[in-house]
Amino acid sequence: xxxxxxxxxxxxxxxxxxxxxxxxxxxxxxxxxxxxxxxxxxxxxxxxxxxxxxxxxxxxxxxxxxxxxxxxxxxxxxxxxxxxxxxxxxxxxxxxxxxxxxxxxxx
Numbered sequence: 735x736x737x738x739x740x741x742x743x744x745x746x747x748x749x750x751x752x753x754x755x756x757x758x759x760x761x762x763x764x765x766x767x768x769x770x771x772x773x774x775x776x777x778x779x780x781x782x783x784x785x786x787x788x789x790x791x792x793x794x795x796x797x798x799x800x801x802x803x804x805x806x807x808x809x810x811x812x813x814x815x816x817x818x819x820x821x822x823x824x825x826x827x828x829x830x831x832x833x834x835x836x837x838x839x840x841x
Contacts, residue, residue: 735777743776747784757787760798761805 744751754776758764764783766774776784790801 737775737777738781740774740776743774743781743784746781747788749784749788754784757784761787761802763805763809 738746740751740754744754747754754764758766758774761783764780764787766776766780768774786805787801790796790804791798796804
């Protein structure tokens with residue numbers, strides 16, 4: 735996993751560094767960790783989040799508050815998706831256990 739300083743991250747996102755700092759103040763999920771010297775270190779996931787915000791603001795034409803709502807809804811959808819995936823995995827596990835027990839009878 736790579737980490738980038740603010741200049742490198744801004745170049746990857748295609749905006750100036752002060753824009754990233756502003757977005758950090760507006761979007762709570764865009765808070766990268768800081769070094770002991772106070773420098774921000776952006777991960778690849780942070781870059782993806784900034785690109786998502788940039789797309790919402792610049793391409794889709796959302797306002798800051800509109801983009802916040804979209805991101806909040808996306809996050810809620812992600813949580814529901816995780817719950818559904820967990821249930822499906824439990825069902826698969828149960829089915830595999832039944833098949834294993836069935837196969838033992840023939841062994």
